[in-house]
Amino acid sequence: MNPTVGRIVHYHSASGDRPAIVTQVNQSGTIILTVFYTHETRAGLECREGEDVGCWSWPPRA
Structure with a gap:
C-alpha cells in the first residue's frame, strides 16, 4: 500500500x-x-518506511 496525504501511520x-x-x-x-x-x-x-527508530510503518491491524 502506498502512503497518501492524510493517512495515519506509526x-x-x-x-x-x-x-x-x-x-x-x-x-x-x-x-x-x-x-x-x-x-x-x-x-x-x-x-522512510521501516521498523528502525526514525522510520514509519503502517499500524498493525486488529
Missing part, C-alpha cells in the same frame, strides 16, 4: 511508537510527517 521514536499523519509524499520515496507526542507535536519530519 512513527518509531526512541521512546516508542507514536501516531503520525502523512502531510507530504516525496518522489524519492520518503514522506513528511506530523508526529503526535503526549504534550507536543512535531511537524516536518522526513522519514
Whole structure:
C-alpha cells in the first residue's frame, strides 16, 4: 500500500511508537510527517518506511 496525504501511520521514536499523519509524499520515496507526542507535536519530519527508530510503518491491524 502506498502512503497518501492524510493517512495515519506509526512513527518509531526512541521512546516508542507514536501516531503520525502523512502531510507530504516525496518522489524519492520518503514522506513528511506530523508526529503526535503526549504534550507536543512535531511537524516536518522526513522519514522512510521501516521498523528502525526514525522510520514509519503502517499500524498493525486488529
